[in-house]
Amino acid sequence: MLDANLKAQLKSYLERVTQPIEIVASLDDGAKSREMHDLLKEIASLSSQITLLDNGTDARKPSFSLNRPGGDISLRFAGIPMGHEFTSLVLALLQVGGHPSKASAEVIEQIRSLKGEFNFETYFSLSCQNCPDVVQALNLMAVLNPNIRHVAIDGALFQDEVTERQVMAVPSVYLNGVNFGQGRMGLEEILGKLDTSAIERQxxxxxxxxxxxxxxxxxxxxxxxxxxxxxxxxxxxxxxxxxxxxxxxxxxxxxxxxxxxxxxxxxxxxxxxxxxxxxxxxxxxxxxxxxxxxxxxxxxxxxxxxxxxxxxxxxxxxxxxxxWREMNVPGEQEYRSRGVAYCPHCDGPLFKGKRVAVIGGGNSGVEAAIDLAGIVAHVTLLEFDTKLRADAVLQRKLNSLPNVTVITNAQTTEVTGDGQKVNGLRYKERQSGEVRDIALEGIFVQIGLxxxxxxxxxxxxxxxxxxxxxxxxxxxxxxxxxxxxxxxxxxxxxxxxxxxxxxxxxxxxxxxxxxxxxxx
Structure with a gap:
């Protein structure tokens, strides 16, 4: 899975490992499990400090944990951490293997001093540039404090969980089964939410x-x-x-x-x-x-x-x-992160095979529609003006896609939902004044700043x-x-x-x- 250049880089990083690491894989007979096993074998072959075991019994398959032999670290990846999350995997290997974190001594001590049981679950997507910050912060916390457990879950791979929990934005973090937060969070911000007196002290x-x-x-x-x-x-x-x-x-x-x-x-x-x-x-x-x-x-x-x-x-x-500029229409705030999104790169994979809309016909909106068209079942792009404002090259690409509909001269007037998640939007044809409804599962707002x-x-x-x-x-x-x-x-x-x-x-x-x- 790793090309020669990436393997050479990873091998040089793993030379910094000072303590043995056990990778314990929980696999089934599926293609993704075989893909994960191949990746983990390659990683294990790059360092004598790493041992791969495939006798894991975790319910999420495929997944793997990182620990030290006889240790008490609880850090797991449910999914194959490539893309933006490959860096998270490398850092986790280094930290479990004894390489010190760049976090300040004060922050490290604050993590180690946390009391209680903290079971974190983070849903990510491989195309999300905001997710690694959250995953890496919680992984480090799991390495430093045995009271903290963390599993990073690829939402695209575990769609049943995503549907059951109605996860419509990444990163989405759960603590002890309860929603803890969504969106980018750094280490200090997470600690501030856990240790409320830290904000006051700071x-x-x-x-x-x-x-x-x-x-x-x-x-x-x-x-x-x-x-x-x-x-x-x-x-x-x-x-x-x-x-x-x-x-x-x-x-x-x-x-x-x-x-x-x-x-x-x-x-x-x-x-x-x-x-x-x-x-x-x-x-x-x-x-x-x-x-x-x-x-x-x-x-x-x-x-x-x-x-x-x-x-x-x-x-x-x-x-x-x-x-990000908001539409300021009824339903937008109510369904924010429950179908209303602002980052197509981050949240697009969660809408695989579904119908979505993009609001905005500038470069950002058209680029979003093009990206989403490769993931979702259908994209409807709505533009307030009488024509799109994006660069001509982007418009040509957009018009070549079979699963995209462009509606201009349209004013979005309402986001509709079932109380739990988005189920459509309402817009007015500005020329005729006629109001129309579109049934869909996601709305990506791209109307400027x-x-x-x-x-x-x-x-x-x-x-x-x-x-x-x-x-x-x-x-x-x-x-x-x-x-x-x-x-x-x-x-x-x-x-x-x-x-x-x-x-x-x-x-x-x-x-x-x-x-x-x-x-x-």
Whole structure:
């Protein structure tokens, strides 16, 4: 299953294993079991520390567990962890084999100190770029604490479970049989949900920090660039972000970031964070900005966060980015993650053989319809305008697909369901005014982005669309407060533009500091 290059890479990684590993496979006579057995045999052949046993008795077949002989680790993969999850498998092998995690000593101690029984189940899809973060975090927790058990389940392979539990979005995490959460979650976020006092303790630590020269709010490309440029000036720099990487984390293929021919969003986000960490930057994750209190002339600006934390700074750079735009129609929120989805790459495999709709005829919507057409039974694409807005090459590809219907001049008015999950949508033909219903099981919303500026209303100048108004230097309506990236009025929401704007805002902030602190 592994090509020569991948086997060579894996072999070099497994040289870091210091303790014996037992892989115990639970298999049946099916093709997927044979495929899993072949993969596990190849892995075992690459290290003398690994032993493969095929006498597992787990009810989920095919699946395999990783443990140390005589150990008490409970870590299992139900499914074949290739695609995005191959990295999760490699990390699990290394950690079970004694290779230390990159997590901080404080986080590791927090994991080991958790009391109680924690039986986690994570449903993932092999095409989901958000799933590995969750799988890897829970795997590490299972390695470090014998009270924690984790099984990662390929939803496409165990469709009966997905149907029974009505899993319609990945990653979906269950704790002790009860839904724990959906969507991307990092290690610290999971710990925060388990150890509620951790958020309060962290907020107290953050609030006790001295004022920054430059405080960046947001950890996407613009925020990362701003932090690096500020730190290189030798000034006290901090970054407070709800999640480092921002919207990039939800981007699948990136092929237009200059000098990088092709990458994926999570990889680029990791690279951005690692680059920032090369400098003396105080990174504060899981901090969602909640209130801006601008300082008067010569005073510090203050930002308060939803966690209860508060930070002050001489200058601010606002780079909070954007989020998926919602339809704002009846039923959308009620059936979110129960048929209404926003990431076709992540959740598409859960709708295999079903009927879905894509809302939006721009590049994102058409690309989503093309991807989904290879998985689902039928795709209906609805566009509000009289024609699609996607690039011509994408439209040609879309029109060549036999299981896609395109409806233009259509206004989606309602998401319908049976109380448990989506069963259709209602739309109005804008020309005739006639209302029509479509029976389906999934709706993928792809209608653009909204700037994350709700917390800024009434304090700083915003456009009617909610974008922060900035001048050529990135300065906002308040002296000493700058902004960059998708959250601003700068046109063309592109990663490469956000990086440049972040650098510019940081240089402008430094210039402001020099001029305002210069002696009379």
């Amino acid at each position: 907020a107290e630590k953050i609030s006790a920090k001295d004022a920054f020269d430059v405080l960046v709010i947001g950890g996407g490309p613009a925020g990362a660039a701003a932090a690096i440029y500020a730190a290189r000036k030798g000034i006290r720099t901090g970054v407070a972000a709800e999640r480092f990487g921002g919207q990039v984390l939800d981007t699948m293929a990136i092929e237009n970031f200059i000098s990088v021919q092709e990458t994926e969003g999570p990889k680029l986000a990791t690279a951005l964070e690692e680059h920032v960490k090369q400098y003396d930057v105080d990174i504060m994750n899981l901090q969602r900005a909640d209130q801006l209190i601008p300082g008067k002339a010569g005073e510090l600006h203050e930002v308060k966060f939803a966690s209860g934390a508060s930070l002050k700074a001489k200058t601010l750079i606002l780079a909070t980015g954007a989020r 909204l700037p994350n500026t709700d917390w800024l209303k009434g304090t700083i100048e915003l456009t009617p669309r909610g974008e922060i108004v900035v001048d050529a230097r990135g300065e906002t309506s308040i002296p000493g407060i700058f902004a960059a990236g998708d959250v601003t009025t700068v046109p063309y929401k592109q990663i490469v533009i956000a990086v440049g704007e972040g650098a510019k805002a940081s240089l402008s902030a430094f210039d402001h500091l020099i001029r305002t602190s210069a002696p009379d």
